[in-house]
Amino acid sequence: MISQFVIRKARKEDETAVRHCAEHAYAQYVAAIGKKPAPMVADFSSLITLGRVHVAIDAKDRFCGFIVFYEKGDCFFLENVAVHPDMAGKGIGKQLILFCERMAKHADTTSVRLYTNAKMTANLSLYPHLGYRETERRHEDGFDRVFLESPCEKATCGPHTMPGGQDRRYSASSIGGSVTDRRKHAQRDFARQRLTYAKAPFVR
Template identity: 60%
Template sequence: MGKDFHIRLAQAADEIAVRECAERAYERYVAAMGKKPAPMVADFASMIASGVVHVAVERDAEVLGFIVFYHMGEHVLLENVAVRPDAEGQGVGKRLIAFCEAEAKRSNAKSIKLYTNEKMIENLFIYPHLGYRETERKTEDGFNRVFFEKPI
């Protein structure tokens, strides 16, 4: 594995790999949260069919990670970004987020909004480092979420 990968729109055949990636990336948070994080139970088949999932794929077509984003009015909601644990630290997540940002800019979105769980401590440091600012904290769908936004 390495940094030699490309990002493309997910296809129906990617659903199993996307689901496995989500489960592996988020399983470490189940104990701290007391339940599975939302991405572990997401309906990836319908998201993929809707064209809102992109995958980071190695030359051998192995999915290293994925990102889910879509327009909400004048903004883009970055709903989920996940990287397989064995691919962490290789820039996959950063490139997926940069891809989302480039697409948002291309479509003239005003900003990118996202949220994370307060138990995902590393995200509370990563997103500000990438230029996102915290906008609020609230409980939503039974999860304690931290919301961020980045102007485009």
């Protein structure tokens, strides 16, 4: 069965759901890492205020997951992505990452960069399948982190499938205007899209 959900910017009232989602998604790694992973103690209130958090909401207005990303220099930095345990295995995490990649492409940035903890072996297996390559490993802020990158021109930037089979494609040339204008158009238009997803594994 195909389900539908909307990706939109998080609002102040979403903070509790985002925090609970992060706590549930990352709790499994506490024992292996020896302390709470960074996403479990993130300042989501500030991140939401800064407009860096997007959430996935299904047709029944249920919280499905969230992603944190922002522009950093010439790239987009994907800081955090998590799916509610009740919604796991439905491809939501992958669609959230694709959303970030599209936003990065239409903002004319060069790549999407991220890091994951070295103990999160499922992520180290997943991200290469999504087009990310490892760039370095280092100890930072008390964690052993693995850094990965996906160039925008090689990101999985195909069209989302809209309800009824209608495809929507966006390009910098078709949107027009300045980089800032294109970014605003992309943020507004993508936030309105209803995305369909097929069942696919995702572990974060």
